[in-house]
Amino acid sequence: xxxxxxxxxxxxxxxxxxxxxxxxxxxxxxxxxxxxxxxxxxxxxxxxxxxxxxxxxxxxxxxxxxxxxxxxxxxxxxxxxxxxxxxxxxxxxxxxxxxxxxxxxxxxxxxxxxxxxxxxxxxxxxxxxxxxxxxx
Numbered sequence: 001x002x003x004x005x006x007x008x009x010x011x012x013x014x015x016x017x018x019x020x021x022x023x024x025x026x027x028x029x030x031x032x033x034x035x036x037x038x039x040x041x042x043x044x045x046x047x048x049x050x051x052x053x054x055x056x057x058x059x060x061x062x063x064x065x066x067x068x069x070x071x072x073x074x075x076x077x078x079x080x081x082x083x084x085x086x087x088x089x090x091x092x093x094x095x096x097x098x099x100x101x102x103x104x105x106x107x108x109x110x111x112x113x114x115x116x117x118x119x120x121x122x123x124x125x126x127x128x129x130x131x132x133x134x135x136x
Contacts, residue, residue, distance in 0.1 A: 001009055002021045002022055002023040003021065003050070004018040004020075004021055004031045005019050005020035005022060005027070005072065005075065005076040006018055006019055006075075007019045007020075007071050007072045007075040007076075008075060009037060009071035009074075010032065010037060010038045010068045010071040010072045010075070011033070011035035011036060011068060012037065012038075012088060013030065014125060017023065017030045017070070017079055019031065019032075019072045019075075019076075020072055020076050022076065022093025023030070024070040025101060025136055026134060026135070026136060027073070027076050027082075027134065027135045027136065028123040028134055029059050029069065029072055029073075029077050029131075029132065029133040029134070029135070030113075030132075031089070031123075031128045031131070032068050032069050032072065032130060032131045033065060033068070033123065033125060033127045034060075034061040034062075034068065034127055035062035035064075035066045035068075035125065035127070036064070037050070040097045041063060042061070042062050042063040042064075042125070042126065042127055043063075044057035044058070044059070044061040044064065045057075045061065045099075045126060045127065047126055048128075051126060053128075055128045055136065058095075058096040058099050058100060058127050058128055058129065059099050060102055061125065061127060061128055061129050062099070062100055062103040062104070062129060063092075063103065065129055065130070066103075066107050066131075069083075069131055069133055073133075074136055076109055076135075078135045078136065079135075080107075080109045080111065080126050081110060081136045082111075082135040083108075083111060083113045083133055083134070083136045084113050084114065084134055084136060085113050085114045085134040086113050086115045086116075086132070086133055086134075087094075087106055087115075087116045087117075087131070087132040087133075088100070088104075088115065088116065088117040088118070088119070088129065088130075089095055089118060089119075089123060089126075089129065089131075089132070090117065090118070090119050090120070090128065090129055091119070091120060091121070091122065091123060091128045092119070092128060093117075093119035096128060096129070096134065099115075099118065102130065113121060
């Protein structure tokens with residue numbers, strides 16, 4: 001049996017899934033991107049009229065993703081320091097990994113969860129980063 005978590009602060013899911021599910025003492029977050037709740041605005045992303053990425057700032061996106069993860073964790077009764085595993089999806093490892101890694105180190109200076117970082121061809125919305133998180 002698991003409990004569904006819907007955050008009142010994180011961006012609305014783009015499909016039929018909750019922000020997270022609690023199973024026992026573990027909290028499994030769905031993929032989290034940098035979008036802002038109540039809007040299609042993506043911090044750090046400039047789109048053309050066709051909805052394609054013209055330019056983006058990976059640091060701004062990272063900070064927004066981390067804030068959205070924090071919202072979900074807190075709404076679920078967990079916290080940033082309870083994160084035990086992070087899977088990172090980047091669309092441009094070559095250009096973005098160094099910046100991402102620097103920002104990540106800033107946010108995870110105290111708590112250092114397991115981490116896997118992979119490059120993907122595309123994400124469901126015009127973003128450059130998404131996180132999949134497991135916490136207690």
